[in-house]
Amino acid sequence: MTKFFLSLHVIAAVLAIGPVTVAASMFPKALRRAHAAPGDREAYAALRLLHRICRVYAGVGAAVPVFGFATASSLGVLGSAWLIVSIVLTAAAAAVLALLILPAQDRALTTVGPPEAEAEAEAQGSVLRVAGRLAMLTGVFNLLWATVTVLMIIRPGSTTGA
Numbered sequence: 001m002t003k004f005f006l007s008l009h010v011i012a013a014v015l016a017i018g019p020v021t022v023a024a025s026m027f028p029k030a031l032r033r034a035h036a037a038p039g040d041r042e043a044y045a046a047l048r049l050l051h052r053i054c055r056v057y058a059g060v061g062a063a064v065p066v067f068g069f070a071t072a073s074s075l076g077v078l079g080s081a082w083l084i085v086s087i088v089l090t091a092a093a094a095a096v097l098a099l100l101i102l103p104a105q106d107r108a109l110t111t112v113g114p115p116e117a118e119a120e121a122e123a124q125g126s127v128l129r130v131a132g133r134l135a136m137l138t139g140v141f142n143l144l145w146a147t148v149t150v151l152m153i154i155r156p157g158s159t160t161g162a
Helices: 002-036 041-060 063-075 081-112 121-154
Strands: none
Touching: 002 041, 002 063, 002 081, 002 121, 041 081, 063 081, 081 121
């Protein structure tokens, strides 16, 4: 059963977290592009698509810790320090995504607005700051997930030899 849960955990991580990291990383550049070309329907559509990918796959990503806990339980490592650190880092990554990145993307979409909308000059000036902040937050999100991945592979203090 352990191999089954581990397989599901890894598959969920690859299929759910991967798209979020890529789409969130692409969003700031797409935001700058949409800002530079206010009437460009394709630029705005790309921005909306990237945000939707982030939202949908963030929800699907909830399966990752569920299968992770099932795997850890079947391995008997729920009290291991490396796992506890991984859980804390995973919670931090989820919080950065849910509380900072997704709301900032929502606000950016309303600031840039659909091609038919007339954007205010003040709001337009802040778009570049928002894009920079989103790039930084996405970097933090990606770094947290990279750290969790490394911890899952090296498992400090593990006696399995892996």
